[in-house]
Amino acid sequence: MNFTFNEDDIAFQDAAHRVCAEVLKTNAARYDETREFCRESLDALGELGFWGMNLPEQYGGVDISSIAMSLAVEEIAYHCAATCSSLTAHFLATDSVLIGATEDQKQTLLPQCASGEKLGAFALTEPGAGSNPAEMRTRAVRTSDGWHLTGTKHYITNGAFADFLVVYAKTDPDQGHRGISAFLVDRHTAGLEFSSPEKTLGLRGSHIYEIGFDCVLPLDALMGEEGAGFATAMEVLDRGRVEVAAMSVGISRAARDASLAWSKERIVGGKPLCRHQGIQWMLAEMHAQLEAAKLVTYKAADARDSGQRFSLESAVAKLVASEAAAKVTDAAVQVHGGYGYISDLPIERYYRDARITRIFEGTSEIQKIIIGRAITA
Ligand SMILES: Cc1cc2nc3c(=O)[nH]c(=O)nc-3n(C[C@H](O)[C@H](O)[C@H](O)COP(=O)(O)OP(=O)(O)OC[C@H]3O[C@@H](n4cnc5c(N)ncnc54)[C@H](O)[C@@H]3O)c2cc1C
Incomplete structure (x- = not known):
């Protein structure tokens, strides 16, 4: 195997090193001690384009190789693992959109996610379904008003700080994992209830939440195809x-x-x-x-x-x-x-x-x- 880096990869790594040494390193101990959310460090990374390092250029991303991205993630974790966890949770949300959403949904959402304007959360785990997400109980039912989403997710990184959540729910429970669909949920939708952040052992600057859903989403909140969520x-x-x-x-x-x-x-x-x-x-x-x-x-x-x-x-x-x-x-x-x-x-x-x-x-x-x-x- 031959790991080679082009000029863009190297420039990106240098930028990662600079912002990590200047901003992330300074904040890491404080976040750990006070349990303050790692907003300042995330924003510093957002300004330099790091929120889009998993995305192609056509959606505002930086289009670096996955190895260069791994090196940047490594550098971020070296200085502040909490910030790294929140950033990579954002990638779980934007990767969901990249893989599963319609072209319109990608064009609308991803450039803002890449530029540091919109922070995402990935909501898969539930109190009764962690290692086996196919056992999830969260339900989305199509009604004349839109999708009625009910259920509880927990341990959701970025939760209350996210601008949008990718929520996985059953639209056809009889189909098992093939009956799971994904939804794009605006954080300010009426009917979302956030717990206080959990008191975690580590990564104290990266908050996780339980989130209750009893809300109606517009029909176009369905991300991509029905049943393709799992x-x-x-x-x-x-x-x-x-x-x-x-x-x-x-x-x-x-x-x-x-x-x-x-x-x-x-x-x-x-x-x-x-x-x-x-x-x-x-x-x-x-x-x-x-x-x-x-x-x-x-x-x-x-x-x-x-x-x-x-x-x-x-x-x-x-x-x-x-x-x-x-x-x-x-x-x-x-x-x-x-x-x-x-x-x-x-x-x-x-x-x-x-x-x-x-x-x-x-x-x-x-x-x-x-x-x-x-x-x-
Ligand atoms: C800090 C933090 C951040 C998180 N962020 C997110 C997030 O952003 N979004 C999200 O959706 N989830 C998130 N999670 C949830 C996380 O992914 C789950 O906690 C994890 O997948 C394990 O699920 P569980 O906690 O329900 O454990 P369980 O599934 O209850 O597992 C308990 C134990 O049983 C073992 N086990 C389970 N099944 C088997 C098996 N078949 N064979 C052998 N052993 C087995 C497990 O390995 C584990 O040791 C987060 C969790 C934490 C703590």
Whole structure:
């Protein structure tokens, strides 16, 4: 495999590095401590076109390669995983539109999403349907007034801050997953009820909400074809899992870099920590796990650009990179000793932020099911 970058990719990476070092890095600890929504950092990324990095130029996007996008996501997560989570949730919403909407819907909505004007949310999970979204109960019934949408979604990233939500609902429950359709829902539609943001372990600047729906949507709120929602959501998640893998790599890299620096400064037993063989082995394992995670992530990103289905590659990338992030951030706490456990340093934040990567967009167990089915087919 040969990973090459064109001039646009490199310029984009440089821009990512600059805005992350200037804005995101400064805000990350504050968001974590105060649980303030990461609006300022998101807006800074929006001004530079990052909200459209998953979209083609014809819809206002920046048209970079998926590998360049992965590198940008990695850079964002390196400096602020919460901002990265909110941005990638926006991509789940805009990928849904890109894959499943009509041409008119794409032309109307996507340029504003790419330019940083409209933030999206992706509403698939429900209290009774997480790992198996086909069990969803949210219902949309066509009436003379429009679509009557009823049900509850939960853990929806960006929820109350989003301008629009892509909501998945059953239009024909007898058809199982083939009876699921997607809807474009304006956040200000009457009949939407948002909870307070959940008190999460990590990613505290990226809010998640329970949302109750009892509302009437216009007929043209149906996104694309009736009954095509489940297939759209699965394709969206294939793409999203590459981003979760890149996010995991970013958090791991931050933890590895901090541990290397610390191990050179901290003197124990008359010499720097890094001169103790036991610590060197820990650093070596962290480095090797990170390198492996990077390679599967770039491979999945490359597969994403091929135009073929890449469910297997994206499941492998998500599984390997998120499990690596758990190990690397845990080792980072260990290398720092007690200093790793208190919030003066970002190490304990990396550890908490990494935990979700094994859960959202399909848990590690679900990735193993996808991989197992694919390799035994
Ligand atoms: C911070 C955060 C952000 C999120 N953002 C969004 C969002 O923006 N939009 C959205 O729609 N959702 C979002 N989610 C929801 C997330 O995708 C789900 O939590 C996740 O898919 C798991 O579903 P669940 O929580 O219902 O767990 P469950 O499905 O109840 O799973 C519980 C456990 O059972 C295991 N399990 C389930 N099925 C099997 C099986 N067949 N075999 C073996 N083990 C199994 C799981 O791996 C897990 O360990 C978010 C969640 C969090 C915490």
